[in-house]
Amino acid sequence: MPPTKLPSDHHIVRNVAWGKLRKDENDPEKVIGVLGEAFKLRPGEDTLSTTWLEYFVGTRREQIFGAIRAMRASKLEIKTKSGFAIGNVGNVADVAAAHNYSIRVLHEPEDDNKAHVAVRRWPADDMALFELLAAEVWSEFVLDSEQDEGAQAAPDQSAWPPS
Amino acid sequence: MTKLSTAAPNRGKSYDPGPFLGALPLPSTAESADRWRTTTRTLFNPTPSSYPQHAPRPPGRPLNERLFDALAAFKLRTATLAAAHFNPEERVRLFKQLDSLLDADSWDSADVVTTEASFTTLLRMVLFLKGRQPALGITGSGNFIATWTEGGDRLTIECKPEDRVRWVLVQNLDGQRESAAGETTARRLPIVLRPYDPPKRWFPNAANQAPV
Amino acid sequence: MSNPVPKPPYPKAPITEGVIHLSVLDTATPEEIQKLVKRFAKEYPQQEMLAAINFNINTTGGAATVEQHLQGYRIKSTDQADIMLVFHDGVAAARLAPYPGWEHLRERARKAWSEWRKNVRHNALKRIGIRYINRIDVPIKDAEILDIDAYLRFGPHVPDFSKQPLNGFLVQATKPTDLEHWSATITSTIMSPPPLINFVSLVLDIDVFRTERIPGRDADLWDCVETVRELKNAIFESCITDEARKLFA
Numbered sequence: 001m002p003p004t005k006l007p008s009d010h011h012i013v014r015n016v017a018w019g020k021l022r023k024d025e026n027d028p029e030k031v032i033g034v035l036g037e038a039f040k041l042r043p044g045e046d047t048l049s050t051t052w053l054e055y056f057v058g059t060r061r062e063q064i065f066g067a068i069r070a071m072r073a074s075k076l077e078i079k080t081k082s083g084f085a086i087g088n089v090g091n092v093a094d095v096a097a098a099h100n101y102s103i104r105v106l107h108e109p110e111d112d113n114k115a116h117v118a119v120r121r122w123p124a125d126d127m128a129l130f131e132l133l134a135a136e137v138w139s140e141f142v143l144d145s146e147q148d149e150g151a152q153a154a155p156d157q158s159a160w161p162p163s
Numbered sequence: 164m165t166k167l168s169t170a171a172p173n174r175g176k177s178y179d180p181g182p183f184l185g186a187l188p189l190p191s192t193a194e195s196a197d198r199w200r201t202t203t204r205t206l207f208n209p210t211p212s213s214y215p216q217h218a219p220r221p222p223g224r225p226l227n228e229r230l231f232d233a234l235a236a237f238k239l240r241t242a243t244l245a246a247a248h249f250n251p252e253e254r255v256r257l258f259k260q261l262d263s264l265l266d267a268d269s270w271d272s273a274d275v276v277t278t279e280a281s282f283t284t285l286l287r288m289v290l291f292l293k294g295r296q297p298a299l300g301i302t303g304s305g306n307f308i309a310t311w312t313e314g315g316d317r318l319t320i321e322c323k324p325e326d327r328v329r330w331v332l333v334q335n336l337d338g339q340r341e342s343a344a345g346e347t348t349a350r351r352l353p354i355v356l357r358p359y360d361p362p363k364r365w366f367p368n369a370a371n372q373a374p375v
Numbered sequence: 376m377s378n379p380v381p382k383p384p385y386p387k388a389p390i391t392e393g394v395i396h397l398s399v400l401d402t403a404t405p406e407e408i409q410k411l412v413k414r415f416a417k418e419y420p421q422q423e424m425l426a427a428i429n430f431n432i433n434t435t436g437g438a439a440t441v442e443q444h445l446q447g448y449r450i451k452s453t454d455q456a457d458i459m460l461v462f463h464d465g466v467a468a469a470r471l472a473p474y475p476g477w478e479h480l481r482e483r484a485r486k487a488w489s490e491w492r493k494n495v496r497h498n499a500l501k502r503i504g505i506r507y508i509n510r511i512d513v514p515i516k517d518a519e520i521l522d523i524d525a526y527l528r529f530g531p532h533v534p535d536f537s538k539q540p541l542n543g544f545l546v547q548a549t550k551p552t553d554l555e556h557w558s559a560t561i562t563s564t565i566m567s568p569p570p571l572i573n574f575v576s577l578v579l580d581i582d583v584f585r586t587e588r589i590p591g592r593d594a595d596l597w598d599c600v601e602t603v604r605e606l607k608n609a610i611f612e613s614c615i616t617d618e619a620r621k622l623f624a
Contacts, residue, residue, distance in 0.1 A: 017271035019264055019301035022310055022317075026256075028263040028298065032312060035300045036319065036331065042273060042303055081269040128344035131319050131331040136340070165523040165530055166540035167565065169515050169575050210392050210508060211449060211458040211469035235421055238455040242471035244570045246510055247387040247623075251473060258454060291572040326572070350572050 003106035003118070008090030012050035012105065012117050013067040014038060016141065018081040022134070034085045034141050036130030041122060048119035049076075052107055053086065055115035064142055067115060074112040081145065087138030092119075095137055099129045212243060227267035229276045234265045237282045244283065248290050260299045275305035280324035282307060288322060288349035294366025311365040318365060320352075328352060332359055378621050383608065385623035389579075390474040394506040395484035395600065398465035401497035405463075411494045412448050412461055415487075419450035419459055459487055465502075466491050477604055485597060492593075499591070504584035505603050509611065510566065511577040511619050521575050526619040529563050529579070543567055552583070554606050559583045561614065579614055583607045 006012070022033035041048060056066030064086070072078050089105050096103045104120040123129060133139075238258060241249070249257070265277070285307045289296060297309035302321060311318045316334040323329065330352065331344040347355045353366070403411075412422060425446045432439050447462035460467040468484035492498045511526055520540050523530045531544040545564040552559050559581060566576040583603050590596045 017274065018266075018269035019271065019274065020303075022300065022312065023260075023298040025295060025298045025311065028256075028260040033317075035308060035310070037300060037302050037308060037321075040303060077272060079269050079271060081266075082271075127319075127321065127329055127331050128342060131317070131333055131344070132342050135315065135317055135333040164525075165533065167521045167523050167544070167575070168540040168542055169519055169521050210506075211394060211460045211467055212392055212471055235451070235455055239451075239471075242456050242473075243391060246391045246472040246512070247389060247474075248512070248571070249473070254473065287570075287572050 003108045006052065006089045006105045006107060006117060008088075008093065010089050011053035011086050012089060012092070012119070013053055013064070013071070014048070014050045014085045014087070014138070015071055015076060015078060016083045016085050017079060018083075021083050021141070031083060031141070031143060033139055034083065034134045036127055036132075036134045038085060039122075039130040039133055039138070040127075041124045045124075046120075048122040050117045050119060051113060052115045052117045055107075068142070068144070070113050070115045074110070074116075076113075078144065081143070083141045083143045085134075085138050086140040086142065087133065091137035092133060095133055096122075096129065099123075099126065099132075101126075101129070212239065226270065226272055226276075230265045230267050230270060233276050233279075234261055236279050237261055237265075237277075240279060240282060241286065244286050245290060253296055256296060264299055264301060271303075274301065274303045277301050277307055278305045278324065281305060281322045284322040284324060284326050284328065284349060285309060287326060288320070288328060288352065291349055292352065292366035293368040313364065318356075322349075326350065330356070332356065334359065336360075378624065380617045380620050381624040382620075383612070384476070385620070387623050388474055389509040389511050389623060390507055391472050391510045392469055392506075392508040393474060393477075393480045394467055394469040394504070394508075395480060396460075396465065396467035396502070396504045396506065397484070397488055397491070397500055398462075398502040398504075399491075399495075399497050400464075400499045400501045402463040403491075403495040403497060407495045408447065408461055408463060411466075411490055412450060414490050414494065415450055415459060419452055419457070421451040421453070421455075423449050423451075425449050425460065425462075457483060459483070481597075481600065481604075484600075488596075489593075500589040500596075502584060502586045503589055503596070503600065504582055505600065505607055506580070506582040506584075507607060507611065509579040509581070510570075511579060511615070511622060512569075512571055512574040513577065513622065514574055516573065523577070524616075526616055526622075527563055527577055527579065527614060528616060529561055529614040552606060552610075554602065556585050556587050557583055557603060557606065558585070559607075559610055561610065563614070579611070581607055581610050581614070583610065 016034055016038040020035045020038040021031045022035050024030035024032050039048065051067045051071055053063050053067050056063040056070075058066070064084070068084055071084075093103055093105065101121060101123055103122055106118050106120060108116055108118045110116045238261070241254065241257065245254075285299075289309065295311060297311050297320075300308035300310060302308060307322045309320045309322060314335075317332070319331045321329040326349045327346065328349050329344075329346045331342070333340070333342045335341070341359075343359060345355060416422070425448060431442070447460060450459050450461065451457065456471045456473070458469040458471065460469070466487045468480060468487045470480045470483070513521060513526060515521065523541075523544070529546065529548075531541065531546050533541065543565055545562070547560065547562040549558060549560040551557070561582075562578070562580040564578050566578055569576045583606055585599075585603075590599050
């Protein structure tokens with residue numbers, strides 16, 4: 001079955017390590033945003049790895065918990081003080097298109113993360129694009145420390161396509 | 164009057180502080196200049212900060228050790244390079260930033276440990292710009308990132324070795340979003356950013372220093 | 376109206392490194408050295424071994440070879456600004472920028488020497504030295520000619536065989552001082568390339584030392600060191616101009 005293209009009004013969540021979060025100049029522990037560096041591909045990668053927010057049912061908060069829990073359960077190394085950047089698929093695609101990148105945002109479940117989304121045709125290193133995304137359409141973030149202990153995540157079941 | 168040319172001979176090498184007693188810059192080849200430098204070092208007693216270690220650190224050390232060593236190197240470089248140019252508050256703030264960034268508990272192990280070469284560029288740039296001290300981040304490839312943020316306006320500068328910097332500016336101007344990016348040297352940053360008014364509020368003094 | 380000339384203590388003293396070094400006649404054993412290094416573990420948690428470098432120059436071929444061997448330990452505070460060297464024949468306390476003042480360095484040196492005396496059998500002194508390395512950062516805009524004499528009174532005197540400016544220099548002199556038994560080695564040079572953008576950095580290294588009739592009693596020794604403080608300050612002041620002083624404001 002070919003990968004599902006995500007609807008443009010859905011969202012993708014990207015794990016952002018502590019060093020790639022934007023900080024307050026006067027307080028190195030205060031996070032004020034995300035750095036474009038968070039969206040750069042590592043050597044050897046050809047797709048940007050994210051997690052599908054709307055894969056999880058429930059309130060938005062529950063969906064966010066679900067996505068974070070899925071990432072934590074995967075092979076991905078999630079260190080303390082990391083964050084999670086949430087971006088709207090359509091907006092991300094529009095900004096990328098304005099920079100001449102025709103990206104594809106595809107649901108490609110993996111054994112360790114059923115909500116995994118691969119963003120294909122993603123540029124390896126376009127700092128201008130990445131900073132613009134971090135400033136605008138991929139600027140919403142949640143910190144790992146903000147997750148409540150024992151908070152209930154949404155059930156791990158696909159919310160899409162709706163029945 | 165004893166006249167000294169302030170343009171250092173071009174030997175195509177990046178800044179390398181080494182022991183504080185620098186080279187005898189000679190107008191000959193880089194190779195012979197290196198030989199002279201090595202030879203004449205016998206004239207001087209090394210200072211405590213410049214004694215070389217017994218053996219280089221072995222590769223493949225645990226991440227926390229590599230981060231610890233990097234942090235120590237950055238603090239030593241701050242002392243030797245910045246000298247009296249940071250006031251105590253600025254130094255404390257910088258060290259807090261470094262301690263926070265290079266904490267092993269929050270470091271992504273897939274990231275290359277930030278390099279001294281990048282830190283040197285960062286220090287030289289910050290001292291040259293003489294404005295607000297930036298916040299710091301890191302790249303996955305071992306470089307520091309300096310950031311300034313005011314509302315929705317953001318200046319982000321990746322500090323590469325040898326004074327190379329890659330910059331991105333995103334700002335609102337008269338209600339319109341404007342963005343620009345480029346790569347240059349730290350020395351040319353004020354000139355390159357001159358067309359964009361907001362940087363003045365981050366490093367207003369730099370405009371007076373930039374070569375015309 | 377020109378800027379006023381500041382007086383010492385300067386708000387931005389150009390000191391990059393201050394060192395008090397005490398050398399003894401005989402050598403300590405490796406066990407004594409290691410015991411001494413352990414005593415300082417709390418204050419100087421970062422410890423590394425030091426190499427000595429021997430340069431051998433083949434005067435026929437001009438080739439230089441380098442040999443390294445273990446010489447001692449360098450131990451550092453967490454912020455890397457306080458350093459102690461522990462050698463087989465002595466101990467040195469050093470302070471990097473920012474320089475907090477003479478008392479800080481003197482007390483570190485005093486503690487170092489006190490521990491040496493407790494832990495090492497041989498402690499008859501053969502040399503004491505107080506060395507300050509100063510880096511005078513002169514701001515420049517574009518590439519231009521800098522008049523060294525405008526900042527330093529200890530610099531090169533070059534015959535006027537060419538109208539071209541210098542590309543670099545290094546001057547060193549050793550001379551007895553008017554304080555009995557004390558001599559000074561003064562070195563001035565330029566750091567190349569300069570550590571800061573749009574600056575030329577002039578180095579002034581002043582080492583005041585004594586190798587004879589060094590007091591044996593601690594109280595006398597440290598009184599002696601205290602006396603030299605004024606001497607090294609006076610030497611420094613005699614080597615710089617008011618234009619240099621304005622840079623320390």
